[in-house]
Amino acid sequence: MSHVVAREKFQAYLASRGLRVTNQRLAIFAAALAQTEHFTAEQLLDQARALDDSVSRATVYRTLPLMTACLLLREVDIGSGEKFYFATSSGATEVAQVVCVDCHKISEINAPFMEWYGSTVALKLGLKPIAQRLQVSAQCIAFHTSGRCPHHRKK
Amino acid sequence: MSHVVAREKFQAYLASRGLRVTNQRLAIFAAALAQTEHFTAEQLLDQARALDDSVSRATVYRTLPLMTACLLLREVDIGSGEKFYFATSSGATEVAQVVCVDCHKISEINAPFMEWYGSTVALKLGLKPIAQRLQVSAQCIAFHTSGRCPHHRKK
DNA sequence: CTGCCTGCAAACTCTTTGCACGAAT
DNA sequence: ATTCGTGCAAAGAGTTTGCAGGCAG
Numbered sequence: 001m002s003h004v005v006a007r008e009k010f011q012a013y014l015a016s017r018g019l020r021v022t023n024q025r026l027a028i029f030a031a032a033l034a035q036t037e038h039f040t041a042e043q044l045l046d047q048a049r050a051l052d053d054s055v056s057r058a059t060v061y062r063t064l065p066l067m068t069a070c071l072l073l074r075e076v077d078i079g080s081g082e083k084f085y086f087a088t089s090s091g092a093t094e095v096a097q098v099v100c101v102d103c104h105k106i107s108e109i110n111a112p113f114m115e116w117y118g119s120t121v122a123l124k125l126g127l128k129p130i131a132q133r134l135q136v137s138a139q140c141i142a143f144h145t146s147g148r149c150p151h152h153r154k155k
Numbered sequence: 156m157s158h159v160v161a162r163e164k165f166q167a168y169l170a171s172r173g174l175r176v177t178n179q180r181l182a183i184f185a186a187a188l189a190q191t192e193h194f195t196a197e198q199l200l201d202q203a204r205a206l207d208d209s210v211s212r213a214t215v216y217r218t219l220p221l222m223t224a225c226l227l228l229r230e231v232d233i234g235s236g237e238k239f240y241f242a243t244s245s246g247a248t249e250v251a252q253v254v255c256v257d258c259h260k261i262s263e264i265n266a267p268f269m270e271w272y273g274s275t276v277a278l279k280l281g282l283k284p285i286a287q288r289l290q291v292s293a294q295c296i297a298f299h300t301s302g303r304c305p306h307h308r309k310k
Numbered sequence: 311c312t313g314c315c316t317g318c319a320a321a322c323t324c325t326t327t328g329c330a331c332g333a334a335t
Numbered sequence: 336a337t338t339c340g341t342g343c344a345a346a347g348a349g350t351t352t353g354c355a356g357g358c359a360g
Contacts, residue, residue: 237325
């Protein structure tokens with residue numbers, strides 16, 4: 001989805017809810033879409049401040065739910081204490097995450113029959129499936145052989 | 156796995172690590188295995204205190220990793236802020252969780268090909284798969300039709 | 311103008327940790 | 336005796352929220 005189309009989608013969502021289009025929300029939106037990897041609220045705050053230094057942490061936390069609600073962002077919780085976010089790419093509706101146990105880098109992959117699986121299994125239990133998530137923990141081959149991961153992060 | 160077998164497994168694990176078998180650890184162990192649903196650290200603290208009122212919150216948090224390390228408990232993170240635990244039932248190695256979006260009740264189901272899926276997908280990316288988790292969010296049928304869920308929890 | 315938005319800082323939740331006492335081996 | 340375990344309370348991390356002033360519509 002192009003940046004322009006995404007921005008229209010965001011503004012349309014705000015308008016439909018009677019919410020205002022502020023500079024802070026636009027800066028956070030732009031920073032979020034500019035990321036090439038999964039990011040945390042704190043990382044987004046840094047990036048958004050580079051565009052508009054008046055952006056506060058509170059507004060980032062208040063804007064993230066808006067962007068996930070209109071499907072511009074996907075929230076990913078890998079159980080590490082902090083949540084990650086990533087721009088919803090083109091039409092990929094069924095994705096799973098692969099998390100490197102060493103550097104914690106998150107990759108997304110298509111997971112074709114995940115939805116079918118959730119439906120089958122939930123219906124068997126008398127439930128109406130809403131969503132499903134699949135996460136795979138793995139080691140980079142590089143890490144497995146050399147003991148070091150090429151994408152090491154600080155934390 | 157019977158209670159007795161499980162306790163032997165726990166004690167063997169402690170012994171193998173040079174850790175001591177204390178009344179508090181045994182109370183926490185017994186309380187954990189007595190649960191019929193997924194539980195939080197706080198709920199376990201209450202139950203363990205019913206068996207031994209000297210058990211502290213810190214010891215619960217220090218004992219949970221021991222019980223998960225020796226595979227007596229499974230840790231389940233549904234992204235709600237707090238972690239849940241559940242006794243590892245008989246031989247079920249491949250399980251997925253179904254979480255009711257209304258009451259947040261967690262059910263476990265067999266997920267036969269989950270491991271195969273993780274392996275396939277991770278290898279395709281040049282990764283060595285370690286573990287995978289699949290979670291399905293769903294509505295109880297009762298909730299879907301009547302708007303109320305039979306297992307409503309307070310929080 | 312009106313009422314939603316914002317930044318700030320304090321509050322909150324869950325979990326971890328430092329310390330001095332206590333108990334298992 | 337030694338050494339590990341424990342309770343307590345404070346610290347920590349991430350996120351949410353109350354409030355008074357600010358800005359979009």
